[in-house]
Amino acid sequence: METAVFALFAALALVSALVVVLHRNPVYSVMSLVVTLVSLAVLFVLLGAPFLAALQVLVYAGAILVLFLFVLMLLNVERDEGAAGGRWGQRVGALAGALLFGGLLAVLAWGGQVARALPAPGPGDVGLVALARELFTTYLLPFEIVGLLLLAAVIAATVLARKPGEEGR
C-alpha cells in the first residue's frame, strides 16, 4: 500500500518536474510545479510530516505559485523562448544536470551501504504539539529572524515593484 502510493506520487513528481523544465510556455511550467509540490506533500505525509505537507500546499502551491502566475499574466511574457545561449546552453545545462545526478547517485550508492544495513524505521509520526514546542523554544531565535526577513521582503517587494517616480499615497 505505502509502496504503491510512493511509486505513484514519485512518478507524478518526476514527470511534472520534467514538464516544469521542458515546457515552452511558462504558465504550464507553473501548473506542473503545482503538481510536483502536491505530490511531494503526499510523500511528506508518508514520511510522517502531515504538518509540513499542509504547509507546503498552503504556502507554496496556494500562495507563492499563484504569485508567479499573477506576474506572468501581468507581464504577458512571450511564450516561445528556447534555451539560454541557443543549443549550446541547452546541452551544457542537460550535461550539468546529468553529471550532478550521477554524482548524487554515486554518493547515495556509497552512503546507501550504511543506510541499507540499518533496520527499517518504524512509524515515526511526530505530533504537532511536540513540533510547536521545539519551534518556540529551541528555534525561537531563527523563527523571529525569519519573521523579520519576511517583513524586509515585503518592504523590498513593494519598493521594487513600484513604478519609478510614483509617489506613495
Place this chain on the structure above:
Amino acid sequence: MTAELLGTAAKMGLWLVALLSVVPIMVWVERRGSALIQDRRGPNRVGPLGLFQALADAAKFLFKEDIVPAAADRPLYLLAPVLALVPALTTFVVIPFGPDVEVGGRTVRLIVANADTGVLLLLALASLGVYSLVMAGYSSNNKYSLLGSVRASAQMISYELALTLSVVAVLVPVGSLRLDDVVRAQQGGLLDWHVFPQAIGFLVFVVAAFAETNRLPFDLPEAESELVGGYHTEYSSMKFALFFMGEYMSMTTLSALGATLYLGGWHLPGIPFPDHWLGAALTGFGILMAKVAAFMLFFVWVRWSFPRFRFDQLMRLGWKVLLPLALLNLVLVAALTVGGWL
C-alpha cells in the same frame, strides 16, 4: 479495516449527497430571493412555486452547445472547470458533523478524517481553488477572461490572509487544530459560541469568505458590467455549469467551516445528544446543515443588497482594513487566553 472503509465511505456519501443537492436548492433560493428583494415574482411556472426551475435550468445547460474557442489553450481550458470542484469536494473531510455514535459495537467518530492538522488541511485544499479561475481565464485567450483571472489571483491571495488569521484566532483558545475540539469547546451554553468573544474575527471571516467565493459584492473576477463574464466568458453548457456548481459548493463548505468555528458546529444548546445514539448522526448533521442554510441565506441576501466594489477599493479593504482588524483580533484573543479569560 473493511468496516472502517465502509464507515468512511458512508460519511463521505452523506456529505456528497448534501453538497450535490445544495446546488439545485440554491439556484431556486437565489432566483426567488432576488425576486423577493427586488419586488418581482421570480420564476413561478415550473412546478409549484417554481420549485422545479432548477431542473429546467439543468436541462437547459445540458442542451446548450458546448463551445471550445478555436484559439483556446485546450488542455488548460478543459481542465479548469473540473478543478473548480476539487476544493469544494475535498475540504469537507475535516468538518465534524455529530457526536460519537456506536454502530455494530464500535464507536464511530462523525468526521471523515480527524487529522492532526485539521483546519490547516482545509485551508490548504481551499487555497488551490484559485487555480481553476486563473486557468480558465488564461486558457480562454480572451482579454476579459485574462483580466478576470489576474483579478482572481490578486483577490484570493489578499483575502486568504485575513481569512486564515481570523481562523487562527479561533484556534488559540481551543489549543488544537482539530475542528472536533473546536466544536467541543463550544458545547456549553449559547455564550460559549466563539462568535461572541470573537465578534471581530467573525466579521473578518464573513467578509473574507465572500471574497474567497467570489460572491457579490466581491465578484470582481466575473464583474459582468466591465468584464462581460470575467474568467468564464468563453465557457458554455456543462463546463459553465461546473463553475456554477463549484461556486455553490465552496459557499457550502465555507459556511460549514464558519458554523463550526463560530456557531457551535453540529451542537445546539438545549438539544441533548444521548451517548452513542445512531440518530445523533442525522440530528447533528441536520443542525449543522440548518446553520449552513442560515449562512447561505445571508450570502443571497447580501448579494442582492450591495453594489460591487471597485478593484482598488477591494484591495484597500483587504489590506488596510481586514488584515489589521484580523491581527488586532488575534492579539486580543491571545492576550485574553493568556490572561485566562477565554
Place this chain on the structure above:
Amino acid sequence: MSVPIAWYLLLAAALFAIGTAGALSRRNGITIFLAIELMLSAVNLALVAWAREVGARTGDLAAGLSGQLVVFFVLAVAAAEAAVGLALFIAVYRNRRTIDVDRLNLMRW
C-alpha cells in the same frame, strides 16, 4: 512494507538534478526561478526523509523534529525570496520589456 529512505533520496536527487539542468539551460527568467524552487523542494524532501530516518532510528524525537523545522524555515525563506525575485522581474520588465536572461546584458563590456 515501509519504503526505504534510499528511494526518497533517489527521488530528491533526481528532482534536484532536473532543477539544476532547468536553471542552467532556460532563458525565461521566471522559468529559471521555477527550476530553483524545484531544487529547494528536492532538498526539502531529502530533509524530511532524513528527519524521519534519524528520528526513528535514534528514538530521539527532537532529532527528527529539527529536520522538519529546517523545512519549515526553508518554506518561509522561499516565500520571501519569491516575493523579492518577482518584484525584481517586474522592475526589469518595466525597463527592458523582456525577462529573457540572455538579453539582460547591459552590464557586459
